[in-house]
Amino acid sequence: MNVSTTPDSTRHVTLAPMTEAHLPEVLDLERRTYATPWSEQIFRDELAAENRLYLVALDAEGRVVGYGGVMEVGEEAHITTVAVDPAHRRARIGTRLMLELVTGAIERGAKSLTLEVRVSNASAQALYRRFGMVPVGVRKAYYVDEDALIMWAHDIDTDAYAERLRQIRGELP
Numbered sequence: 001m002n003v004s005t006t007p008d009s010t011r012h013v014t015l016a017p018m019t020e021a022h023l024p025e026v027l028d029l030e031r032r033t034y035a036t037p038w039s040e041q042i043f044r045d046e047l048a049a050e051n052r053l054y055l056v057a058l059d060a061e062g063r064v065v066g067y068g069g070v071m072e073v074g075e076e077a078h079i080t081t082v083a084v085d086p087a088h089r090r091a092r093i094g095t096r097l098m099l100e101l102v103t104g105a106i107e108r109g110a111k112s113l114t115l116e117v118r119v120s121n122a123s124a125q126a127l128y129r130r131f132g133m134v135p136v137g138v139r140k141a142y143y144v145d146e147d148a149l150i151m152w153a154h155d156i157d158t159d160a161y162a163e164r165l166r167q168i169r170g171e172l173p
Helices: 020-033 040-048 093-107 122-130 159-171
Strands: 005-007 012-017 052-058 064-073 076-084 112-118 134-143 146-154
Touching: 012 093, 020 040, 020 052, 020 064, 020 076, 040 052, 052 093, 064 093, 076 093, 093 122, 093 159, 112 122, 112 134, 122 146
Parallel strands: 076 112
Antiparallel strands: 005 012, 012 052, 052 064, 064 076, 112 146, 134 146
């Protein structure tokens, strides 16, 4: 996994492996982002699982401004969560998190990638489409108040997909 430090036009953000020390800030952002937030125990269980990768995005002062996670099951990688502090959105933090999560999943042997996203979240869907993900179905009432669009990308272990990731990386500031 290539955890990177790249400044954007107004902030310096570093990606790092999520640890239990990050949980108070992660939980605060989780509560501000999602109508049905994960509990501290869910995050602790995720961090303890061997087939998971969780990252945080830290600002110049070391505060959590985003996080994301991926779970690998066999040759499939499932993006479990991606969240960016509303004050830091549009700074490519979500793109950087996805890039490192997908890269980490490929390094661990993933050949396909999936996730669920709110049907109303057009900006997240656009981000996931950049990573080659396409809608394949809907999970009714996946969220308490809304359906989820199921998205997949296959053959993420190919040279063509590696080129896609190089292109995305090259577009980052």
